[in-house]
Amino acid sequence: MWHASSLRHWPEHGVTRMCDNHEKPVSAEAFADALKAGVLQFRQSVFPARKALFEELAKAQNPDALFLTCADSRVVPALITQTGPGQLFVERNPGNLVPLYSEQAVGVSASIEYAVAVLKVKHVVICGHTDCGVVKALLHPEKVADLPAVARWTGFGAQARRRLLEEHPHAPEEEQLRILTELNVLNQIDNLSTHPSVRKALEERRLAIHGWVYHIDSGEVRAYSADTGRFEVWPDA
Ligand SMILES: [Zn+2]
Numbered sequence: 001m002w003h004a005s006s007l008r009h010w011p012e013h014g015v016t017r018m019c020d021n022h023e024k025p026v027s028a029e030a031f032a033d034a035l036k037a038g039v040l041q042f043r044q045s046v047f048p049a050r051k052a053l054f055e056e057l058a059k060a061q062n063p064d065a066l067f068l069t070c071a072d073s074r075v076v077p078a079l080i081t082q083t084g085p086g087q088l089f090v091e092r093n094p095g096n097l098v099p100l101y102s103e104q105a106v107g108v109s110a111s112i113e114y115a116v117a118v119l120k121v122k123h124v125v126i127c128g129h130t131d132c133g134v135v136k137a138l139l140h141p142e143k144v145a146d147l148p149a150v151a152r153w154t155g156f157g158a159q160a161r162r163r164l165l166e167e168h169p170h171a172p173e174e175e176q177l178r179i180l181t182e183l184n185v186l187n188q189i190d191n192l193s194t195h196p197s198v199r200k201a202l203e204e205r206r207l208a209i210h211g212w213v214y215h216i217d218s219g220e221v222r223a224y225s226a227d228t229g230r231f232e233v234w235p236d237a
Contacts, residue, residue: 053085063089065123066115068108068188070096074216075129089115095134095184096126097156098191109195116207117197124192127212127221128185135181139164139173160187182231185211186224 047054067077067088077083077090091111099106115121128135137144138157144150160183168179189211192198201207211224213231223234 057086061086061089061119063087063115063119063121065089065125066091066112066119066121067125067127068092068096068098068112069125069127069214070094070129070132070134072129072132074131075127075214077127080214080219080221089119089121091115094150094153095132095138095157096128096188097134097153097184098126098188098195099156100191101194101196112192112195113197116195116201120201120206122206123208123210124198125210125212126185126188126192127214128181129214130178130181130216132181132184135177135184138184139176139180156191157184157187159190160184163187181213182211182222182224185213185231189224 064087067081068091069075069077071092071094077088081088089111091108093108097108098112099108101109112124116124134154134157137150137154138161141151141154141161144154160180163183164176164180168176171179189209192209193202198207198209202209211231212234213222214220215222220233222231224230225232
């Protein structure tokens with residue numbers, strides 16, 4: 001299991017400027033103004049306070065982990081892990097899916113290869129989340145039948161769906177979604193092992209792979225435990 005104590009914590013406020021006002025901006029102009037204010041605040045306040053770190057990072061990156069998660073706006077890797085610039089190499093896509101390895105150029109595969117073979121990250125975290133639109137589409141493929149690109153993409157989670165329907169065919173919808181979210185993470189860990197760079201790193205015992213589900217409503221991370229075969233609140237303190 002990943003020991004969080006090994007992380008170099010980003011101080012004080014977390015890496016992300018939190019806005020207490022959750023109301024959506026009323027117009028595109030208002031959001032543009034908010035973006036402008038944020039960029040300005042970063043340049044004038046945040047950057048100068050950590051100038052030495054950014055100057056160091058300008059020369060090279062040496063991240064500790066590849067963090068592969070959903071593109072969902074509510075999942076903010078640096079926020080939920082309280083990590084800072086240079087620590088996570090992040091790959092995001094709808095549903096935190098890992099395509100099976102093939103010779104065809106796929107962005108996700110390139111990220112994995114670069115992070116594992118070149119940057120030599122020591123950890124890969126596959127992080128799913130609650131209320132995921134892709135997991136819902138996996139459960140109800142008929143709803144995306146007229147979206148061919150989405151339907152093809154969700155095919156990389158087909159193994160999770162098969163397992164759900166075999167093992168929990170009559171569970172209530174909400175329970176099926178929870179289980180499928182977890183099975184999807186395990187499915188992607190399986191898919192990850194089809195990538196030669198990952199297989200090599202595992203053989204050389206220099207890579208640990210972690211399966212997480214981030215719960216938006218509670219702020220909890222539940223991590224897969226090989227000991228119990230379940231996703232459990234992590235860390236347990
Ligand atoms: Zn999602």
